Amino acid sequence: MAVEFWYEFASTYSFPAAMRVEGAAKAAGVALVWRPFLLGPIFGAQGWNDSPFNIYPAKGKYMWRDMARICEADGLTLKEPLHFPQNGLKAARLALLGQDEPWGPAFTRRVYLANFAEQKDISDESVLADILSSLSLDAAALVARSNAPENKERLKAQTDAAIAKGIFGAPSFIVGDELFWGNDRLEAALAWAGR
Amino acid sequence: MAVEFWYEFASTYSFPAAMRVEGAAKAAGVALVWRPFLLGPIFGAQGWNDSPFNIYPAKGKYMWRDMARICEADGLTLKEPLHFPQNGLKAARLALLGQDEPWGPAFTRRVYLANFAEQKDISDESVLADILSSLSLDAAALVARSNAPENKERLKAQTDAAIAKGIFGAPSFIVGDELFWGNDRLEAALAWAGR
Numbered sequence: 001m002a003v004e005f006w007y008e009f010a011s012t013y014s015f016p017a018a019m020r021v022e023g024a025a026k027a028a029g030v031a032l033v034w035r036p037f038l039l040g041p042i043f044g045a046q047g048w049n050d051s052p053f054n055i056y057p058a059k060g061k062y063m064w065r066d067m068a069r070i071c072e073a074d075g076l077t078l079k080e081p082l083h084f085p086q087n088g089l090k091a092a093r094l095a096l097l098g099q100d101e102p103w104g105p106a107f108t109r110r111v112y113l114a115n116f117a118e119q120k121d122i123s124d125e126s127v128l129a130d131i132l133s134s135l136s137l138d139a140a141a142l143v144a145r146s147n148a149p150e151n152k153e154r155l156k157a158q159t160d161a162a163i164a165k166g167i168f169g170a171p172s173f174i175v176g177d178e179l180f181w182g183n184d185r186l187e188a189a190l191a192w193a194g195r
Numbered sequence: 196m197a198v199e200f201w202y203e204f205a206s207t208y209s210f211p212a213a214m215r216v217e218g219a220a221k222a223a224g225v226a227l228v229w230r231p232f233l234l235g236p237i238f239g240a241q242g243w244n245d246s247p248f249n250i251y252p253a254k255g256k257y258m259w260r261d262m263a264r265i266c267e268a269d270g271l272t273l274k275e276p277l278h279f280p281q282n283g284l285k286a287a288r289l290a291l292l293g294q295d296e297p298w299g300p301a302f303t304r305r306v307y308l309a310n311f312a313e314q315k316d317i318s319d320e321s322v323l324a325d326i327l328s329s330l331s332l333d334a335a336a337l338v339a340r341s342n343a344p345e346n347k348e349r350l351k352a353q354t355d356a357a358i359a360k361g362i363f364g365a366p367s368f369i370v371g372d373e374l375f376w377g378n379d380r381l382e383a384a385l386a387w388a389g390r
Contacts, residue, residue: 058361060376066376181257
């Protein structure tokens with residue numbers, strides 16, 4: 001069975017997950033599907049208009065320390081974004097265009113690196129265009145397509161699909177009807193897929 | 196360095212953690228300290244007057260499924276309590292008396308089994324007394340000592356100490372100045388202690 005990787009660009013723990021999910025799935029012999037979605041509407045429905053890591057400072061302080069340990073163990077550079085959380089809407093619209101294309105995973109990883117390793121503003125269309133260009137893609141055409149009404153609607157529908165699957169945070173992994181939440185559940189999700 | 200295991204009897208993920216922490220610490224050659232505390236005051240200060248798993252239903256639904264998978268993998272029986280969360284105050288006062296005594300870990304494990312495997316009411320003093328008696332302890336004397344004003348104050352002080360260490364949930368593991376949150380961080384905490 002395939003593993004679906006559901007991610008949001010503002011999500012901290014989605015960063016190490018995005019960087020290792022492809023290699024881990026390959027090593028486990030499990031097919032992988034990338035699914036960007038938006039946490040904003042989900043958090044908003046719970047009454048949160050900010051990241052829970054900002055709303056609950058003790059949890060936020062812990063998260064950054066935990067992320068530092070995880071990134072060190074995974075060999076990833078971690079630099080706290082100048083503003084957290086960043087707005088990942090435009091990046092998600094682009095990732096949606098690429099989710100079943102060969103360039104999708106590479107684009108996703110570069111956006112996470114821009115956000116959490118390079119202190120770039122991922123809500124800035126020129127930052128995203130530079131990433132697309134670095135992958136030898138037609139940045140202007142993709143940005144235009146990403147902002148078309150049908151693609152905006154498609155991202156809303158994908159977020160609704162996430163909610164329907166019981167997703168409430170990121171990263172999440174779906175295997176059949178089973179939901180696994182968190183970077184630390186990747187191994188359990190892959191094991192489930194291999195049962 | 197020793198690992199401190201901070202737990203709350205109402206906490207679901209503290210159940211599998213409590214059942215495996217002693218064996219895991221022994222296997223890692225790491226000294227273990229048991230520290231019961233109360234989540235109620237910590238959640239209350241965040242504006243929660245119930246478990247976040249009740250306040251956020253999608254998260255709660257996921258938690259019970261995740262717990263079922265974890266308990267199955269660990270060989271533990273899991274039966275959802277008839278009422279969740281249970282009030283662990285009296286159990287915590289007793290566990291505090293035993294935290295540095297030989298009977299403390301066994302008492303703690305039996306309370307978790309009563310709560311999450313046996314659908315017993317752990318706020319009921321007779322349930323707790325039965326557990327103490329089954330461990331060949333003087334239940335009446337311990338219950339009386341647990342309810343003495345100085346022991347009540349000591350549990351409040353221990354909860355304040357948890358907050359001062361940055362603890363915001365359970366189970367938590369402390370190694371020196373490092374905080375690890377969640378049953379799934381036990382291995383990381385033990386590895387840190389062995390550095």
